[in-house]
Amino acid sequence: MTRLAALVPGGKGQVGSELAAILGARRGSLVHAPGSAELDITETEAVRDAVEALAEAASDAEMRPVVINTAACTAVDAAESDPESAERVNVTGAAVLAEACREGGLPLLHVSTDYVFPGDADRPYEPTDTTGPRTVYGRTKLEGEQAVLESGAHAWVVRTAWVYGAHGGNFVKTMARLAAQRDELSVVDDQIGSPTWAADLAAGLLELAGHAAAGDGPEQRVLHCTNTGSTSWFEFARAIFDELGLDPKRVKPCSSAEYPTKTPRPAYSVLSENAWREAGLTPLRPWRDALREAFATHPEAFRHHA
Template sequence: MALALLVPGGRGQLGQDLAAAAPADGLVRAPSSAELDLTDDAAVGDAVAGFAAAARDAGLRPVVVNAAAYTAVDAAETDEDRAFAVNATGPGLLARRCAEHDVPLLHVSTDYVFPGDGVRPYEPSDETGPRSAYGRTKLAGEERVLAAWDRSWVVRTAWVYGRHGSNFVKTMARLAGSREQLSVVDDQVGSPTWSLDLARGLVSLASLAATGGPAARVLHATNAGETTWCGFARAVFEELGLDPARVLPCTTDEFPRPAPRPAYSVLSGKAWEEAGLPPLRHWREALSAAVASRAVP
C-alpha cells in the first residue's frame, strides 16, 4: 500500500525536498507554515483529520512528517517565547491530533539539543543539555511529541543545506564571488547534510512507521563523516572549481554570535542503521552530487 504524506512546513528547505522525494504513487500535502500554523490547535485538528480521511479513502497509508520549525538560532535568544510556540507547543498539538486519528508522526529535530562538548558521535540515548534558546525549544518539542503519541518518532539532524531557502553552501558561493578571502570557523565539528538525502531517509522511515515502525523512537540522520565549517567551506570552493586556500580558518571566539554553537555535534547513525534504514552517504559525496545536479548553490 502506497504512502500519503502530510508535511507541515512544506515550503521550507526540507519540506520541499520531502515533497520531491515522496513516492509518485502516493499523495503529498505540503502546506507552508502560513497555510498551516501548528500553534492553532483547531487548524491542526482539521488538517490532520482531512488528510487522514483523504488518504484512507484513496487506499493509502497516512504519515505526518513535521518539517515546520523556528530555525533562527540567534533570534531565538531574544524571541524564545515565539520559538517555543513553534518548536514545542505546536508539535505537541500535532502529536495529539495524530494520536486521535491513528496517524504516525515523524518529527525533525536538531543536534542543538546536545551540549556540544562531546568527543565521539552522539547516540540518541546520550544525555541532552542544550546551551541555546533554540536548542531548549527543540528539546521541549521532542519531549512533547514523544509523550503525546506512542507512534511518533523524533529524527535529529544537523548542518542541513539544499536547493531551497538560504543555507551555508549558498552563502559560501555568494561570498566567493565578492571576496578574495573568507575566514570561516574551524573549531566546530559536525556532519553537513544534503536536505534531499535527509528527505529520502525520512520517506524510508515513513514507510516503516506506517507498518509499525522501529522500536527506537529517537533516531539520528545525517550524511556520514565529519568536518569543520572551514573544511566544509573549502569543499564547496573545490566543487565550484575555486581555490580552497582562499578560505582561512578562524576560531569561534573570533566570530562571536548571540547564540552559542556546539563545538562538537556529530550524530551517530548507528541506531538508524539498526532500525533497518539505509545509511546516508558520506557528506563529501553528497555535496559533490548536490553541486553536480545543480541543486546548490
Template structure:
C-alpha cells in the first residue's frame, strides 16, 4: 500500500487516543502533528477531561481499548469501562463540540461461526465478554455521534513487542518446532497499512458509518506462522498444526473471523493489500 500524506487528505486537526498502542504509534509515525494521548494522559471515561481536549472540526481516531481478551472474562467491569463507557464518552463529546470520531472495533463482535467473510451489516453476536464490550461500544458511538465511523479490523500486528509475528520470530530462535492452531481463520492485518487507511478515511466524512479494514485474503494462525518462518529464512515445516483444544483459554476464540472489505472498496477508499505482501514488508522492516 502506498504511503498516504495526511496533509493531502486531512485538513482538520487529528486527535489520537490510545496513542501508546501499536496502531496509535503507527498513526503518529504518519501524522506526527496529531495531538496524541496515551492511557496515562487521557482517561476517555472522564467526560470533563475529554471535553477539555476537543475542538470543533477535530477528527478523533480512537485506538484506546481494553484488549486483554482472556482477562475480560473475569473482569467485565474493566472491559466495559474501556470498550463501551469510554467510546460513549468520546462520542458524546464529539457530538457536543462538532468533532468527528473514527472508532476502532474488532472481529470479535461476530459469533465467529460463519463460512464466508462477514459484511458490515451482518448481525453481531459476540461470544465473549471482550466481544460484548466492543459491540456495546460500537452501538454507543453510532447512537451518540452522528458524524462517527466504526472501523472493524482483525489480527493486527506490527512485528514488534509481543504480538503474534514478534512471538513467532522469537520462538523460531528458541525452539526446534512450534505448534500453532490451524482451525481458526482470519485476516492478518499490518498496523502500518491499517494506519494509512484510517488517515485516508479521516479525509472522507462522506464514507459509510460502519466499515471493515483488514489486509486482503485469509489464513489460519498456522498459515500465518509458517509465512513468518519462511519470511525470515527459517524452515516453515518447523511449524506444526494443532487444533484449538491444545491451547484452552478462558475466552473462546472465533473459528472464523474473516471480515469482508467490500464496504471499504465500495466507498472508494484504497483497498489494503494482501496480507502476504504486508507481512513481507513487516519482516523486512524488522531487519533494518
C-alpha cells in the first residue's frame, strides 16, 4: 500500500471527513483536511503554501503526496440565486488548486457530480457521455472539471452522486428527522440514482489516490464512483425507514410535479461503473448493503432525530 500524505480541502464535509478519518487511522499516512474557514481554495497564496507544505511533509516522511479536492459549493437551490458564490468555489477554486498542483508536480483528485449531465438518459452515464447541466450548480461543477483537466496538472475528475454520510446534512438524516415528526411522508418516485455512502466513496478515492501518487494512475482522467445499483428517492426513503426500525409503508410515492423544487432535479442520475472497473479499481458495494453498514457504523449520526 502506498504511503500517502494527503491534503484534503473541504475536509470538514461529508467526504472530506471520511477521508480524514480513514487516513488518520492508517499507519504510515499523513493527512491535513482543512475546512473552508481554514483554507479558502480561491486564495492563490494560501493554496500554494498548503500544497508546498504537503510536499515538504511528504518528502520528510518519505511518503507520496496527493491532493484530494472535496471542497465545493453544493447548495443546488442557493446556487441559482447566487451564481457568483458557486462559480467562486466550484470554478475559480478548482482552477487555483489545479494550478498549485501543476506547479508543485503533485497529483490531484477532484470530486465532481452527476449534475453535469442533463439527467434524461435511459442507461447509466459513462464518463465520456455528452454533458449538459441544467442548473447553476451543474454548470459550475462542469466548468471546474474543465479547469482542472486543462490546467496541465496530473489530475483526475471523479464524479459521484446522492452522497450521504455521518457529517453534515443529507437525505438520510432528513428522512430520520421527518420520521420523528410526521406519521406519513411523500417522496418522489420518478427520480432515479445511486445512493452513495461517503465512507465507501472515500475508500474508492484513496484507492485511486494510491495509484495516482505512485505514478501508475489510469489513463482515463474522468471516472465515475458511486455505490452500485440504483433506486428512486422513494425507495431509498423506505430503505431508511427500514433501517430505523420503522414501517416503510409510512413513506408514500409522489411525482416531481407534485413536489416542485426551486431548481429542477435530474430525473436520472445513475453513473456507470465501467470505466472505474476497467481502470483496475474496486467497484463500490451495492447501495443497500452500504446503507445497512452506515447505520451499523454510525447509529448516533443517523438515528438521533428519530
